[in-house]
Amino acid sequence: DAGVTQSPTHLIKTRGQQVTLRCSPKSGHDTVSWYQQALGQGPQFIFQYYEEEERQRGNFPDRFSGHQFPNYSSELNVNALLLGDSALYLCASSLAGGPANEKLFFGSGTQLSVL
Amino acid sequence: KQEVTQIPAALSVPEGENLVLNCSFTDSAIYNLQWFRQDPGKGLTSLLLIQSSQREQTSGRLNASLDKSSGRSTLYIAASQPGDSATYLCAVRGSGGSNYKLTFGKGTLLTVNP
Numbered sequence: 001d002a003g004v005t006q007s008p009t010h011l012i013k014t015r016g017q018q019v020t021l022r023c024s025p026k027s028g029h030d031t032v033s034w035y036q037q038a039l040g041q042g043p044q045f046i047f048q049y050y051e052e053e054e055r056q057r058g059n060f061p062d063r064f065s066g067h068q069f070p071n072y073s074s075e076l077n078v079n080a081l082l083l084g085d086s087a088l089y090l091c092a093s094s095l096a097g098g099p100a101n102e103k104l105f106f107g108s109g110t111q112l113s114v115l
Numbered sequence: 116k117q118e119v120t121q122i123p124a125a126l127s128v129p130e131g132e133n134l135v136l137n138c139s140f141t142d143s144a145i146y147n148l149q150w151f152r153q154d155p156g157k158g159l160t161s162l163l164l165i166q167s168s169q170r171e172q173t174s175g176r177l178n179a180s181l182d183k184s185s186g187r188s189t190l191y192i193a194a195s196q197p198g199d200s201a202t203y204l205c206a207v208r209g210s211g212g213s214n215y216k217l218t219f220g221k222g223t224l225l226t227v228n229p
Contacts (some may be wrong), residue, residue, distance in 0.1 A: 004158070033215070042119070042204055042219030043159070056215045090158055102147055102166075102208070104217070106158035 002027060004093050004107035012113045013081050021076040021110045025093030031055075032074040033104070034066060035090040043090055049074050050096055078112075086114045117142045121205055121220035128195055129228050136190040136223045138205030143183050149217065150179050150190050151204040159204065163190070167210065195227045 005024045013019050025032050031050045035043035045058035049068035068074045072093075078085055088111050092104040118141045128134055138148070147166050151159040163172045163179040165188070171180040178191040192199060202224050206217040 006158075035217075040221070042206075042221045043217075045216035045218070048215050058216060088156070092159075102149075103161050103164050104149070104159075105161070106151075108158040109156075111156070 004091055004105050006089075006091050006107035006110050008110060009108065010111045010113075012115065014115050015081055015083060017081050017114075018077065018079045019081060019112060021078075021089050021091075021112070023074045023076070023091030023093075023107060025072050025074070025091075026105045029093035029095050029105070030072050031094045031096045032068060032072065033092045033094070034074070034076050035092065036060075037088040037090055037109070039087075046076070081114045083114050086112060088112075117145075117207060117209055117218045119205060119207060119218050119220035121203075121223050123223060124221070125224040125226075127226040127228065130195060130197060132195050132227075133191070133193050134195055134225070136192070136203050136205075136225070138188040138190070138220055140186045140188075140207050140218075142209065143186050144210045145183060146208045146210045146214070148179075148181055148188050148205065148207045150177075150188075151206065153202045153204060153222065155202075162203075192225075195225075197227045197229050200225055200227050 033048040034046040037043040047057040052068045063079045088109045090109045091107045122137045149164045150162045165181040176193040202222040204222045206219040
């Protein structure tokens with residue numbers, strides 16, 4: 001049973017460029033959340049997708065956008081990259097509905113470096 | 116605004132010791148609290164999830180407690196092993212029908228020395 005997979009694992013970009021990160025949820029999961037983790041910090045919530053819609057958004061600018069596809073996979077897009085966007089980007093999947101399904105499963109992340 | 120604090124920031128113990136990691140949160144209106152483990156440069160692994168109506172959860176050598184009214188949780192690790200070395204993160208999900216996000220602490224870096 002494949003867990004949450006993210007690609008690419010590492011990425012180097014320059015300021016002003018755009019980047020797309022990809023996530024495939026754990027088999028059977030229908031909800032995908034994205035988190036940004038700066039070095040030495042806890043993960044910060046970016047947004048969550050369910051039924052191909054953004055269900056909730058954290059305190060991130062509009063430069064951060066996402067998409068969920070019919071097969072539940074998801075993309076995170078970041079435009080006009082800033083140095084401060086350098087971080088580990090984590091994708092987490094879960095199954096919507098009920099306390100028993102609350103446990104999140106995280107991927108290994110995409111390490112983004114902006115130069 | 117929910118804030119989560121973890122103490123200590125780092126902890127180094129000899130193998131075999133029992134230890135306690137602490138987590139506090141400012142808003143007691145939570146839906147659940149989770150403890151995660153993170154190895155360097157890796158994603159998070161869920162260890163224990165405590166619903167707001169529960170007081171504790173156990174899994175093997177791990178025991179997590181929750182005191183929602185005082186805004187505190189502890190993670191107890193019995194008979195620590197070098198393989199337990201990792202960063203341990205606490206996260207809460209706020210209550211309310213449209214709140215799905217987890218708010219994380221900065222973590223406790225645990226080193227278990229052989």
